[in-house]
Amino acid sequence: MGVRRGRLEGANTMTDQSGVLTDVRRGMIPAHIYNDRELFELERERIFGRAWIFVAHESEIAKPGDYVVRRVLEDSFIVARDEKGEIKAHFNMCLHRGMQICRAEMGNASHFRCPYHGWSYRNDGRIVGLPFHQDAYGGEAGFKRKGQRLLPAPNLASYNGLIFISMDPDAEPLEDFLGDFRFYLDYYTKQSKSGIQLMGPQRWRVKANWKIGAENFAGDMYHTPQTHTSVVEIGLFREPKAEKRKDGCTYWAGAGGGTTYKLPEGNLDERLRYVGYPQEMVDRMKQSLSEDQLKVVGEDGFMISAASAFPNLSFVHNWPRVAESDDVLPFISIRQWQPISENETEVLSWFAVDAEAPEEFKALSYKAYLMCFGSTGMFEQDDVENWVSLTNTAAGSMARRLLLNSRMGILEDDTEVVPALTDEQFHGPGVAHTGYGEYNQRELLNRWADHLEEPVTAVSTVEVGGPGARPAVGQEPAGAATAGGTATSTAADQVGAQA
Amino acid sequence: MSTPTTARTTPGTTPAGPEVTPVETASTRSVLGGHASRLQRVGMTLPFGDERHLAAHQWLVDEAWLLDAQAYSDWLALLTEDIHYVMPVRVTTALGAGFDTSPGMAHFDEDWYSLSRRVARFLTEHAWTEDPPSRLRHHLSNVRTFATEDADHLIVDSATLLFRNRGDVHEGSLVSAGREDLLRHTPEGWKLARRTIMVDDSVMRMQNLAIFL
Ligand code: FES
Ligand SMILES: [Fe+2]
Numbered sequence: 034m035g036v037r038r039g040r041l042e043g044a045n046t047m048t049d050q051s052g053v054l055t056d057v058r059r060g061m062i063p064a065h066i067y068n069d070r071e072l073f074e075l076e077r078e079r080i081f082g083r084a085w086i087f088v089a090h091e092s093e094i095a096k097p098g099d100y101v102v103r104r105v106l107e108d109s110f111i112v113a114r115d116e117k118g119e120i121k122a123h124f125n126m127c128l129h130r131g132m133q134i135c136r137a138e139m140g141n142a143s144h145f146r147c148p149y150h151g152w153s154y155r156n157d158g159r160i161v162g163l164p165f166h167q168d169a170y171g172g173e174a175g176f177k178r179k180g181q182r183l184l185p186a187p188n189l190a191s192y193n194g195l196i197f198i199s200m201d202p203d204a205e206p207l208e209d210f211l212g213d214f215r216f217y218l219d220y221y222t223k224q225s226k227s228g229i230q231l232m233g234p235q236r237w238r239v240k241a242n243w244k245i246g247a248e249n250f251a252g253d254m255y256h257t258p259q260t261h262t263s264v265v266e267i268g269l270f271r272e273p274k275a276e277k278r279k280d281g282c283t284y285w286a287g288a289g290g291g292t293t294y295k296l297p298e299g300n301l302d303e304r305l306r307y308v309g310y311p312q313e314m315v316d317r318m319k320q321s322l323s324e325d326q327l328k329v330v331g332e333d334g335f336m337i338s339a340a341s342a343f344p345n346l347s348f349v350h351n352w353p354r355v356a357e358s359d360d361v362l363p364f365i366s367i368r369q370w371q372p373i374s375e376n377e378t379e380v381l382s383w384f385a386v387d388a389e390a391p392e393e394f395k396a397l398s399y400k401a402y403l404m405c406f407g408s409t410g411m412f413e414q415d416d417v418e419n420w421v422s423l424t425n426t427a428a429g430s431m432a433r434r435l436l437l438n439s440r441m442g443i444l445e446d447d448t449e450v451v452p453a454l455t456d457e458q459f460h461g462p463g464v465a466h467t468g469y470g471e472y473n474q475r476e477l478l479n480r481w482a483d484h485l486e487e488p489v490t491a492v493s494t495v496e497v498g499g500p501g502a503r504p505a506v507g508q509e510p511a512g513a514a515t516a517g518g519t520a521t522s523t524a525a526d527q528v529g530a531q532a
Numbered sequence: 533m534s535t536p537t538t539a540r541t542t543p544g545t546t547p548a549g550p551e552v553t554p555v556e557t558a559s560t561r562s563v564l565g566g567h568a569s570r571l572q573r574v575g576m577t578l579p580f581g582d583e584r585h586l587a588a589h590q591w592l593v594d595e596a597w598l599l600d601a602q603a604y605s606d607w608l609a610l611l612t613e614d615i616h617y618v619m620p621v622r623v624t625t626a627l628g629a630g631f632d633t634s635p636g637m638a639h640f641d642e643d644w645y646s647l648s649r650r651v652a653r654f655l656t657e658h659a660w661t662e663d664p665p666s667r668l669r670h671h672l673s674n675v676r677t678f679a680t681e682d683a684d685h686l687i688v689d690s691a692t693l694l695f696r697n698r699g700d701v702h703e704g705s706l707v708s709a710g711r712e713d714l715l716r717h718t719p720e721g722w723k724l725a726r727r728t729i730m731v732d733d734s735v736m737r738m739q740n741l742a743i744f745l
């Protein structure tokens with residue numbers, strides 16, 4: 034009954050939120066969405082219970098046995114490369130009494146042994162050891178050890194080595210989910226055929242709502258001249274004025290969007306060298322990127338900078354000075370805004386670099402990253418201060434009376450202040466605009482509204498070696514996994530977790 | 533630069549006790565510490581009455597005051613030009629893993645240039661994260677001093693607990709860390725030539741590290 038009632042309350046809550054979603058869709062943002070318990074519960078169920086969520090990059094688990102432990106909200110997954118080299122993700126809970134099996138963040142292991150009673154599992158999830166199997170259960174007759182495995186992530190897939198989990202077994206394929214944003218993802222993750230190496234993450238908690246960072250990275254070029262004045266003043270950037278940003282464009286395509294800088298005149302090679310790529314890396318980019326991807330830089334003159342993919346994965350690419358010299362050097366960071374609650378976020382910030390880059394470039398690019406972003410980054414310091422403050426202010430009753438204007442870039446009749454770039458001006462997919470605008474923040478929140486509006490489908494449960502396992506029924510409401518009594522297929526029959 | 537593959541076999545970085553001479557420094561293990569002095573401690577803790585210990589201890593207390601006061605220009609003047617200032621990212625690993633810092637990643641991995649930019653930023657009028665400023669208190673303890681092979685250099689271990697509070701809404705936050713410093717005697721007095729900060733959090737509970745430890 035408890036489950037059923039919770040479900041009805043969920044439905045009522047949804048009715049109450051329809052006004053919020055309508056406002057969001059016309060670019061008027063009810064300020065409380067940045068600190069609202071009920072909305073967070075809906076986000077948990079309808080966004081993080083369905084969307085593809087980044088967990089790791091293949092380079093973090095390069096060798097057989099390498100693993101990292103990563104979360105999707107509260108759910109802990111062991112993301113491991115098994116002895117065959119395949120990538121697997123399993124729920125980090127022992128099948129016996131539910132102990133967390135792996136309590137390290139990372140390492141290399143062929144097996145995981147549960148500390149509680151000693152059941153052990155191979156790194157591909159299969160159970161291998163069950164102490165006193167015969168004495169305790171009467172062997173296979175009482176408990177079928179054979180075929181049992183840790184609960185796999187409901188859905189697992191990767192793009193350019195970026196590994197994602199979806200909590201929805203029927204999720205659309207990752208490539209469809211990302212859509213044309215993949216075109217832009219490649220700039221960050223496919224500068225050569227070898228792809229990136231990921232270092233980190235630095236992890237820290239901020240008292241801010243997770244959506245704010247995602248929106249900021251998606252398209253907020255407007256904050257740069259104000260928020261980041263100090264970084265320009267200390268000579269970290271070659272461009273003297275942060276206002277240069279309005280010459281760049283923002284684009285939105287598929288599940289994500291981002292910002293770009295306008296580059297000075299020059300051909301493709303000159304423009305890539307201008308931001309600090311050595312010629313050998315330029316040559317490799319010309320091999321691994323598509324003709325249109327190269328045209329965006331070489332012909333259109335735009336260089337990607339920050340970006341976000343719905344719901345909570347962001348990217349940044351910038352090129353500061355890293356020593357007393359006029360030379361600049363580019364870096365890439367990938368970061369995740371992992372929600373803890375409606376007013377707290379764990380930031381995971383990685384440094385990414387092309388695996389084939391010269392060693393000296395890798396070191397200096399890392400230096401550039403540390404100076405600009407991450408736990409100590411000089412950009413990030415001021416960003417976070419804003420987001421914490423915004424979240425605080427959104428908590429009370431006044432924020433429920435205020436609709437924030439997120440309509441920058443469009444007139445009252447929804448026509449654009451500056452028309453979108455034509456296919457000739459911008460060779461990337463999606464829609465791009467120069468000048469300041471909040472197109473991408475609106476796109477991101479529209480997706481947010483779409484997800485919140487649509488109920489999630491039921492989840493099935495898994496019975497661990499119970500009597501007479503029955504087939505999946507899949508009719509229980511979301512969240513029923515803990516209610517018990519819903520016998521479905523055995524763990525071994527669940528959706529595979531092949532990368 | 534270490535790749536994850538090779539770095540994962542790097543030995544652990546738990547600060548060594550007085551009887552163990554570390555075979556390498558955190559600087560040599562970090563990505564950007566190649567330029568740092570390799571000097572290491574020699575022998576046991578100096579007696580607390582030893583003049584070298586007294587000098588080192590006073591230096592640390594004076595430095596803590598500068599950091600509390602955010603007197604960062606004065607602080608920068610206490611660093612040598614070949615300074616390496618590193619704060620690895622700590623990770624939870626199995627006891628036998630042989631490492632407990634994130635391979636190839638740190639919070640700080642700084643030389644004089646990058647530290648000078650951080651200080652310069654705080655001195656602009658537009659470093660919003662510290663305007664209004666935080667209230668800071670660096671609590672210093674467990675100071676132990678060691679000789680090195682060079683009479684002009686001392687190694688100092690210490691513990692620091694930073695309390696930081698901002699505004700009037702959130703509780704203050706804490707960072708606890710152990711430090712190993714290399715102090716160098718110069719014509720202008722003792723200066724910091726190398727610092728390793730072993731923070732005790734794997735997930736920092738502070739909104740940013742717009743501070744120094
Ligand atoms: S809970 Fe894991 S073996 Fe019992
Ligand atoms: Fe920013």
